[in-house]
Amino acid sequence: MxxxxxxxxxxxxxxxxxxIASHVLTSPKSAVNFSCVCRYLEEPVLSALWExxxxxxxxxxxxxRENWDCKRLESGxxxxxxxxxxxxxxx
Amino acid sequence: xxxxxxxxxxxxxxxxLVFGExxxxxxxxxxxxxxxxxxxxxxxxxxxEANLSYIELFFSPHLKRILIYSSWSDSxxxxxxxxxxALTISILPTSxxxxxxxxxxxxxxxxxxxxxxxxxxxxxxxxxxTKLVSPIQLTDAVTxxxxxxxxxxxxxVGGPPPNYSASSFPPAFPPLTKLILRGDAARGWVSLFNRxxxxxxxxxxxxxxxxxxxxxxxxxxxxxxxxILDASFASQIKLxxxxxxxxxxxHCHDMDGVRQCIFKxxxxxxxxxxxxxxxxxxxxxxxxxxxxTCATTVACLLSISVHCLKLKELQIHISTTNIVDxxxxxxxxPRFQELWSLPKCTLTDLDMPQKxxxxxxxxxxxxxxxxxxxxxxxxxxxxxxxxxxxxxxxIAAR
Numbered sequence: 342m343x344x345x346x347x348x349x350x351x352x353x354x355x356x357x358x359x360x361i362a363s364h365v366l367t368s369p370k371s372a373v374n375f376s377c378v379c380r381y382l383e384e385p386v387l388s389a390l391w392e393x394x395x396x397x398x399x400x401x402x403x404x405x406r407e408n409w410d411c412k413r414l415e416s417g418x419x420x421x422x423x424x425x426x427x428x429x430x431x432x
Numbered sequence: 433x434x435x436x437x438x439x440x441x442x443x444x445x446x447x448x449l450v451f452g453e454x455x456x457x458x459x460x461x462x463x464x465x466x467x468x469x470x471x472x473x474x475x476x477x478x479x480x481e482a483n484l485s486y487i488e489l490f491f492s493p494h495l496k497r498i499l500i501y502s503s504w505s506d507s508x509x510x511x512x513x514x515x516x517x518a519l520t521i522s523i524l525p526t527s528x529x530x531x532x533x534x535x536x537x538x539x540x541x542x543x544x545x546x547x548x549x550x551x552x553x554x555x556x557x558x559x560x561x562t563k564l565v566s567p568i569q570l571t572d573a574v575t576x577x578x579x580x581x582x583x584x585x586x587x588x589v590g591g592p593p594p595n596y597s598a599s600s601f602p603p604a605f606p607p608l609t610k611l612i613l614r615g616d617a618a619r620g621w622v623s624l625f626n627r628x629x630x631x632x633x634x635x636x637x638x639x640x641x642x643x644x645x646x647x648x649x650x651x652x653x654x655x656x657x658x659x660i661l662d663a664s665f666a667s668q669i670k671l672x673x674x675x676x677x678x679x680x681x682x683h684c685h686d687m688d689g690v691r692q693c694i695f696k697x698x699x700x701x702x703x704x705x706x707x708x709x710x711x712x713x714x715x716x717x718x719x720x721x722x723x724x725t726c727a728t729t730v731a732c733l734l735s736i737s738v739h740c741l742k743l744k745e746l747q748i749h750i751s752t753t754n755i756v757d758x759x760x761x762x763x764x765x766p767r768f769q770e771l772w773s774l775p776k777c778t779l780t781d782l783d784m785p786q787k788x789x790x791x792x793x794x795x796x797x798x799x800x801x802x803x804x805x806x807x808x809x810x811x812x813x814x815x816x817x818x819x820x821x822x823x824x825x826x827i828a829a830r
Binding site for chain 1 (some may be wrong): 433435436437439440441442443444445455
């Protein structure tokens with residue numbers, strides 16, 4: 342029943358929600374707030390948030406904390422056994 | 433990863449990300465049917481020893497653009513990983529590939545090594561392919577394949593053309609809008625274009641260049657040590673009458689310890705070129721001459737201003753040693769009288785040598801007045817010398 346309300350009918354139109362999301366998403370916090378409004382908004386938020394990534398860090402940090410670590414690497418250093426993934430820290 | 437990676441369309445790979453020995457097998461073992469990054473369309477890839485082990489995880493079938501680059505210098509590049517680089521490049525997915533960009537920062541020795549694997553990738557590219565910018569010299573087969581791609585619009589050519597005879601000329605050239613020629617390959621290509629045109633004219637056949645002549649808007653010839661900018665070369669460029677941008681890099685340089693000017697055009701050749709290319713908005717014919725041995729003077733600027741009315745930016749290799757006399761001559765020479773009366777371009781910025789420009793007196797007035805008569809909207813670029821500022825003030829006060 343709720344899904345037939347006017348706002349939800351609008352939220353089902355991907356083109357519109359993506360357009361709205363592109364204007365609303367100015368920070369991760371605003372993204373979370375926006376996606377909490379309705380489950381139909383999750384997809385456009387994820388799309389907008391993840392579409393362009395300056396590195397793999399955000400993706401790999403979504404893994405459990407024990408799987409990765411952040412260290413400044415010297416050029417040529419390769420052997421990393423524990424944890425599994427070594428990231429270049431954000432500068 | 434399964435939740436977020438499918439949304440990623442562009443990812444810039446860091447050069448220093450390192451996976452431990454346990455991670456990569458897990459990622460490969462759990463690889464989804466459509467890959468970890470099924471929507472990835474653009475991948476800037478700085479080749480490093482570290483990411484060679486996992487880069488193929490990013491090779492999405494939807495990949496449209498790939499940028500390959502490195503910060504290795506010739507002395508640093510680890511030759512023992514060349515085979516791994518070649519192997520990885522050879523498996524690049526090409527079903528949707530539109531653009532390959534390869535940086536100039538690569539050591540030449542690596543490009544030579546990658547010639548075959550790179551060529552195999554381009555041979556697999558189809559009609560959707562539009563842009564190849566790479567310093568690598570391609571095989572003749574790959575060059576012929578590229579010439580058949582109907583949507584290729586940008587091409588940086590890394591080597592000379594195949595050795596075509598009149599009977600084996602390509603049936604058509606793609607409608608390129610931008611063509612970049614390495615200096616050592618430029619003469620061969622430009623000469624080929626003219627041989628094709630001459631042959632079509634002689635046989636009264638349709639020229640394979642008909643589309644290219646219409647579409648080409650930007651031609652760039654990169655720097656080379658040979659004196660490439662001579663009258664013959666300039667004359668052959670006149671074929672492309674729709675050029676909006678023409679940039680030929682040439683600058684005075686040391687040759688066996690002797691400073692040499694490599695610019696071999698004269699005023700008449702520049703004037704003919706300007707007359708043939710009326711759509712030009714950007715014209716870069718060498719850098720300003722610091723040897724003052726070239727034959728081009730301010731006289732050619734008047735021809736450029738009159739014939740290229742859309743010109744917005746100009747840089748040209750000219751000598752200003754006798755600029756005062758040169759300006760006097762063209763203001764009195766009857767051959768130039770008609771040009772003075774014609775509309776001029778609205779060029780605002782000009783970079784030219786300072787040598788020969790008097791700091792004050794009648795000579796200074798002649799230069800200020802003469803230059804603004806040629807380019808009525810002119811402003812000299814500010815430099816370390818105060819002469820440009822002084823000239824700009826004098827021009828503004830006119």
